[in-house]
Amino acid sequence: MQIAKLLENLEYELVAGSLNTEITTLVYDSRKVEKGSVFVCISGTVRDAHDFIPDVVEKGAAAVIVEKDVTVPDGVTVVKVADSRLALACMSAAYFDYPSKKLKTIGITGTKGKTTTTYMVKSILESAGIKTGLIGTIETIIGDEHIPSANTTPESYVVQDYFHRMVEAGMDAVVMEVSSQALMLHRVSGFAFDIGVFTNLEPDHIGENEHKDFADYMHCKSLLFRQCRLGIFNGDSEHLQGILEGHTCEVQTFGYQKENDLRAEHVELKKEHGALGVRYHVSGLMNFDVEVNVPGSFSVYNSLTAIAICNHFGVSVDKIKEALFHVSVKGRIEIVPVTRRYTLMIDYAHNAMSLESLLTTLKEYEPGRLVCLFGCGGNRAKSRRYEMGEVSSKLADLTVVTSDNPRNEDPMAIIEDILVGVHKADGKYVTIPDRKEAIAYCMKNAQDGDIIVLAGKGHEDYQEIKGVKHHMDERELIADIIKENPDLKL
CATH class of the missing domain: 3.40.1390.10 (MurE/MurF, N-terminal domain)
Known part of the structure; x- marks a missing residue:
């Protein structure tokens, strides 16, 4: 060449x-x-x-x-x-002979919801026989191959390499998370998306090595809509006009408000036998009832986003409903079936903003108790520890403070920092440094109707200690605890 x-x-x-x-x-x-x-x-x-x-x-x-x-x-x-x-x-x-021209490309940007929505889209499209690759925070999926991710959006060469490999594997489409950093650093330049999606916007990723201020963060997000043919936007967002600035794409909107092209109406929270979810009616461009076994109002937004996207692929209503009913995303409000007495879930919430959003959502389900287990990573800002401690103490009935990725710090020193925040509110708490022991404590002391959240690790299957990543998957820990205590499944 x-x-x-x-x-x-x-x-x-x-x-x-x-x-x-x-x-x-x-x-x-x-x-x-x-x-x-x-x-x-x-x-x-x-x-x-x-x-x-x-x-x-x-x-x-x-x-x-x-x-x-x-x-x-x-x-x-x-x-x-x-x-x-x-x-x-x-x-x-x-170099890779423009593989994006041989795929339907979907790019999703926003502060929250990108990961869950990409999996929902993939699930719906594949149920309709549309072979779909995925690039995101957790992994890249090309057919049966799963490649762990280092960044939400990889470098541009890697993106094109993945596209090329998807074409070679017979994929029809690709859905990918597009971070503000990726847009700022041209990781998704060099091609046009068929569909660009905006989920929501909140202050995040603002700092010395990221975005200088919120305006810069919003501007970078908006760049996606100068390189896509169709833009699908959260019409309820207060930042919609800022995201639309300079757009060159066709515009469609979704949300609760009646002005949106696709709307969620008659939303109900679903709480049955240890499982949580939502039901609602889709109106506007489509008209049907949907049920999603993922809790919270953000689950309504995520699923409505997926519906808006898949509508452009001609997927039948029955396929959409079936896929959304069964969809589950590893580490994103992932409910682990243990018993009908209480609900146990794993979530990636690892900062105060995401933890507050999660706990506030779960309180809407009126649990017997809301129990929040979490730790904080070492070699990271101490402010995150204080803030997460205060949020959990304020919103949860019981906070279980444990270890996350201590890295090069003493786990107990991290826990002491978290407790500074915990003491700013009046919630009950216990400290159990060993994460398996902490999870076992939650399960052994669970009461009927409790919702127990294991926060912070999410999809991660390791614990990083002094530069070494040790295998640790919370799903496996739960299974081991049940094996050691069979009566916990009753």
Whole structure:
């Protein structure tokens, strides 16, 4: 492949060499350079890849893509671009022969709901015979292959690689989570989504290495709707107009309000035999009753989002209803069936905002008691510990403080920080550092009608201690506890 092919959708300046240069691989990690590679220099927060040019040239790189003036030996092609991240995205699409054109692409952005909604969409589409890949916070799914994720949205080269592999595996569509960071860093540039989706927006990811303020966060989210054909929006969001700013797509809305194109009406909370969920009527563009075995008003929004998307694939009402009734997402309000006496669930809530939203939702189900078990990660802001402790103490009837990922900190020191927040409210609490023992305590002391939430780990199946990830899956811990105490299933 000649480098000219990779640059066909880019503005650039040829500084040295020839556009007819044959290249073997497209690389942005200097360690993966081989003879004939084209190396894209990304200016990172830790290291500037332009510093590695002498190393990659020595390894045999045939070309380098740069943002700065550089010096290279004769025979090496140098192409200068305004933004090397955008260049990587466009070049990756070309390198894999534009796989997005062979798939129906769905991108979902928003502060909350992305993960659950992607699984709902995949479940509905596949029930209708539409083979669907998934890229998200938990994993990437390509057919039967499950690849654990490091980021909500991977680097642009990886996105295009996954698309290519999905095409090769016979996928018809892909649904993916699109983070604000991904939009800001051009991880999903170089192609247009068929459908872009906005779930909701709350202050998050604002800080030194993320977004400078809420306005910047919202602006980055809005970028998705300048590169999709159809935009599906939460019409109830107070930030809808900010997200719509600069959009170039067709617009459809969903939500509770009557102005929306697709609406949820007559919402009921469902609480039966240790299971929680919602029922509601869909009106507007579609007209039917739906039942979802995931609790809370956000479950209404997530499922309504999925319905709005799948309506554009011509999926039958019966298929939509069946898929939503059976859908379950690992670590996202995941109910673990143990007994009909109480409800036990696992959720990823790992900051004060998500924990407050979760506990507030569960209180609507009027549990006998609301029991919240959680810990906090080490080597992270102490403020999160105080805030989570206070939220749980304020909203839960019993807080069980335990260990999460202590990393390089003393687990008891983390627990003491959490208790600072717990003491700001008047909820009852116990501290049990060992997570399995803490879960067993909750199960052994459960009362009829309780809702017990194991918060913070969610889909994670490890505990990180002093740089080592030890296998620990809360589902397995629950199974072990029941095996050791068979009467807990009664």
